[in-house]
Amino acid sequence: MATYHEQFSVSVLGMGSMGSAIARVFLKHGWRTTIWNRTTSKTVPLVELGASAASSAAECIAASKLIILLLTDTEAFQHVAKGLEPSSCRGRVLLDYMTATASQVSETQRTAREILGFDAYVHGAIMTMPPFVEDPTAMIFYSGDNKAYTEEDQTDGAAGMASAVKLIGKAIWIDDDPASSALQDVMVLTHWYTFASGFLQTAALLKKTKQFKPHSKSMQRFWADFVRPFYDALFMQFEDVARQIDEEDYVSRGDGALINLHLHAIESLIKAYEDKNISVALLTPMRDLFAKAVTNGHGDEEIGGILPLL
């Protein structure tokens, strides 16, 4: 059984890119950091920074009260869990940062609590990449055992999760269902892909215009001068769409574009891309939804009227 004194301690399972980035943060703040990785060579750079490399996952867990999980996924954890005994997990809290679906989070929680005997389980969804860990823009959503999440540092020197999460990024509590942070992750991350599809679609067209000259920052200028201000305006427009969704009332008050108009607009965009022999695969699913809404009699609603079709 480890003792917790002298300085805060934490154990990190998985020294891939995110696990290493997070272990580095703890080391920078002077925490006693124990690490474990299946491929032992990946622990070397962290050991050079002061981490202790455990020879097994069980030894890594035994070294601290707070255990951070950063393997690839639930399957990897289940594999590692087969080699663990409750004797090394009892009295410890597990902070699982692995990206997962809601059902995978529930499975990891069940294994951690019911089979391995961890005292508490919290899931964290990291909304950034390893180089931006610790950056104030790095949001991390948390859910699960709120008592463990808010636990302050102990008088015996054991770190509470509260002081650990503050080091990693902007900590945002969701609720006590561990799967909630995973769903929050999905909801926020979806915007990355919808944003990226608009970005890539327009880049494909820009490259076919006279505006585009290779190696002359054409796309960067197009982004800064036109797309960015357009998004600023879009955020304001979507505040009202958010209100409509909250109120479940998509009928236009006369100030927003109607689905009928959106259908016409997106058909015209699709034609413009087809004229330039650019794929419209990213646009047609949206066009099809607008068309279906019109067929179902929702053409006079604003864009929130699409929601019942999803």
Ligand SMILES: NC(=O)c1ccc[n+]([C@@H]2O[C@H](COP(=O)([O-])OP(=O)(O)OC[C@H]3O[C@@H](n4cnc5c(N)ncnc54)[C@H](OP(=O)(O)O)[C@@H]3O)[C@@H](O)[C@H]2O)c1
């Ligand atoms: N990187 C990001 O930008 C980012 C952002 C947010 C969330 N995340 C999440 O953070 C988690 C880790 O991501 P990462 O980028 O660090 O991944 P990574 O670089 O691919 O590292 C994966 C880690 O999992 C270990 N692993 C995989 N299968 C295993 C098994 N069967 N048994 C034991 N260990 C196993 C690997 O060990 P070996 O070295 O031995 O292969 C390695 O330590 C993922 O769930 C990811 O979705 C990552």
